[in-house]
Amino acid sequence: MVVRGVWNDVSVHADDQVGEGVPAELAVFLRGAVDGRPVKIAPSICEGCGGRVFFVLVNASGAQRECCGCGSCAFIADSEEFWNEESWEGDEPGAAGCPCGSEEFEAAVAFSLADDGSVRWVTLGLQCIKDGFSGVYADWKIDYGPTDHLLTMV
Template identity: 65%
Template sequence: MDGAGSGVWNDGSVHVDDQVGQGVSADLAAFLRNADDDRPVKIVSSVCGECGGRVFVVLVDDVEGGAERVCTGCGGRAFIADSAEFWGEADPGEAGCPCGGGEFETAVTFSLAADGPVRWVTVGLRCEQDGLCGIYVDWKIDYGPTDHLLALA
């Protein structure tokens, strides 16, 4: 599987239980998987709930942990995972690529504990201008249940 479709990867570099959602580019999926620990992950593409857009300006708070995405197509805004709960305490900045680009394909990696709950959220971005991938923020989840987070990419 090339990473663009949904399903489970097992090419030797990923965990047998990893899942990569539809719409995540192969480059970004591979980058995110290689940057994570040995736990199984779910990698989910960010999609605008208003227009279906997949390119965003992303605000990140790397101190508290959290991110908000703004669709470049319609301006629709959405918080990633549980970011809304802590955003009032955040001091976010706009993510930027070293090339100067500021619009990104966005995907979220949910690292899972052995018994299934989300333990870490990692926001990965792929620059629309030069294709460079990077992790811009991640944070630990230390509560449960966590299933609701998987729908908040």
């Protein structure tokens, strides 16, 4: 599904694409949190059970999600490449938490695209299933190519 227009005074770029199943509030939040480049926003869905609620570990350069339904884990985008003590340098992953105390979230990723369509930034947005609070929990730059494989690693 491609969504175009303006939601809650947040301008949506003409080339934005929002995947089916992304909560509307989270899509609006992610669009407002990224630069003016077009984005592809995709929902996190567990490959094992189809679940959409996760516990998430984050640091400045990556994220890993664990399905609340079946317990399977997956890395977001290229996080696995940097998921080691050597890369963390004092920024060890921690559990994402909502101000309400919950640690269960729906997740979506906004991939900011360059003019040639390659991914330049990965932005992880989480929406608390208890109170609906949305936030950016991780955001990192991609400075290599090709990047098409990242678009399926949500």
